[in-house]
Amino acid sequence: MTNAIEAEGLRRSYSGDFEAVRGISFTVPRGEIFALLGTNGAGKTSTVELLEGLAAPSAGIARVLGHDPYRERAAVRPRIGVMLQEGGFPSDLTVAETVRMWAGCTTHARPTAEALGATGLAGREKVRVKQLSGGERRRLDLALALLGRPEVLFLDEPTTGLDAEGRRDTWELVRALRDGGTTVLLTTHYLEEAETLADRLAIMHRGRIVLSGTPAEVTAARPARIRFTLPEGVPAARLPLHLRAAEDDGRVEIRTESLQDDLSAVLRWAGENDVRLDALDARSASLEEAFLDIAAGKAGDPRPLAPDTSLAPAGSDSAAAPASSRSAAASDTSLASEAVR
Numbered sequence: 001m002t003n004a005i006e007a008e009g010l011r012r013s014y015s016g017d018f019e020a021v022r023g024i025s026f027t028v029p030r031g032e033i034f035a036l037l038g039t040n041g042a043g044k045t046s047t048v049e050l051l052e053g054l055a056a057p058s059a060g061i062a063r064v065l066g067h068d069p070y071r072e073r074a075a076v077r078p079r080i081g082v083m084l085q086e087g088g089f090p091s092d093l094t095v096a097e098t099v100r101m102w103a104g105c106t107t108h109a110r111p112t113a114e115a116l117g118a119t120g121l122a123g124r125e126k127v128r129v130k131q132l133s134g135g136e137r138r139r140l141d142l143a144l145a146l147l148g149r150p151e152v153l154f155l156d157e158p159t160t161g162l163d164a165e166g167r168r169d170t171w172e173l174v175r176a177l178r179d180g181g182t183t184v185l186l187t188t189h190y191l192e193e194a195e196t197l198a199d200r201l202a203i204m205h206r207g208r209i210v211l212s213g214t215p216a217e218v219t220a221a222r223p224a225r226i227r228f229t230l231p232e233g234v235p236a237a238r239l240p241l242h243l244r245a246a247e248d249d250g251r252v253e254i255r256t257e258s259l260q261d262d263l264s265a266v267l268r269w270a271g272e273n274d275v276r277l278d279a280l281d282a283r284s285a286s287l288e289e290a291f292l293d294i295a296a297g298k299a300g301d302p303r304p305l306a307p308d309t310s311l312a313p314a315g316s317d318s319a320a321a322p323a324s325s326r327s328a329a330a331s332d333t334s335l336a337s338e339a340v341r
């Protein structure tokens with residue numbers, strides 16, 4: 001089995017009439033970091049919960065490590081780690097007590113010191129959970145999710161509330177876990193996080209996947225951008241004709257599919273005409289631009305760039321949006337994860 005996670009035409013309805021997940025398909029090979037992005041309420045958490053086995057899909061198939069995570073949860077639970085959006089630990093317990101309590105429900109748990117060391121909580125063992133900062137609680141969530149040495153790790157917004165250093169530490173840890181063979185499915189609102197961490201990603205909007213692929217594939221389809229300010233008295237109309245330039249009060253923006261050629265043309269033109277380009281900035285399209293286009297309903301191509309067509313049943317779409325708040329780290333038993341919800 002090469003795929004750790006498979007979603008095939010997954011759907012999820014609430015109260016019978018609202019469909020939060022509308023037929024999405026994707027696969028995550030073993031040892032890959034896959035990021036699920038999306039606008040608020042897109043359906044990311046609803047999707048991840050199906051894969052964690054916390055709910056049954058209203059249609060479609062979820063498979064984790066070759067099993068149905070809902071119907072065969074006893075086979076799946078001991079092999080996955082789950083970090084929900086908000087922890088629900090007893091706040092009077094200390095950090096070490098919390099980890100030990102969790103370890104009691106976990107098979108082959110890592111030593112407490114190892115889990116706390118990996119998540120930057122060494123030295124905080126005796127602090128009560130209620131005295132931890134928001135970022136430290138996220139670290140504790142992560143420590144608990146790692147405790148059972150999971151083969152598949154689900155991280156729902158793992159770095160929300162962390163400072164820049166904490167975020168980078170978490171990225172390093174997630175990469176190290178991936179390099180050790182762990183499969184990671186994470187949701188995030190930080191596009192930089194997805195861009196730098198994910199091997200592949202999918203962007204959801206209103207219950208569907210509208211774009212997926214490697215970060216490079218997702219941005220490759222979008223034009224790059226050159227920006228600069230022209231000196232007073234030099235209108236953008238004097239630029240070489242083939243450059244599609246938009247000008248706003250001297251500030252020029254050129255959208256291009258051949259960044260190197262067009263940047264060279266701009267610089268050549270500036271040199272030949274002795275024009276100084278202030279605040280010159282040239283960059284490839286970012287994931288943020290792709291995301292904002294989707295959020296604004298301007299997504300150019302609703303087809304996945306790197307689709308898992310082998311799994312997609314006829315008639316299923318792939319797309320989505322964000323919403324819920326939950327969180328607890330559970331690695332082993334369903335009892336443990338549900339107790340904290």
Ligand SMILES: Nc1ncnc2c1ncn2[C@@H]1O[C@H](COP(=O)(O)OP(=O)(O)OP(=O)(O)O)[C@@H](O)[C@H]1O
Nearest residue numbers: 014020038040041042043044045046321322323324
């Ligand atoms: N228990 C529920 N009952 C009814 N509707 C729900 C329930 N949970 C979520 N929803 C709705 O389903 C939709 C998808 O929510 P979901 O939490 O999956 O999105 P999300 O992409 O994770 O959002 P966010 O990024 O804001 O956390 C939203 O419209 C949300 O209001």
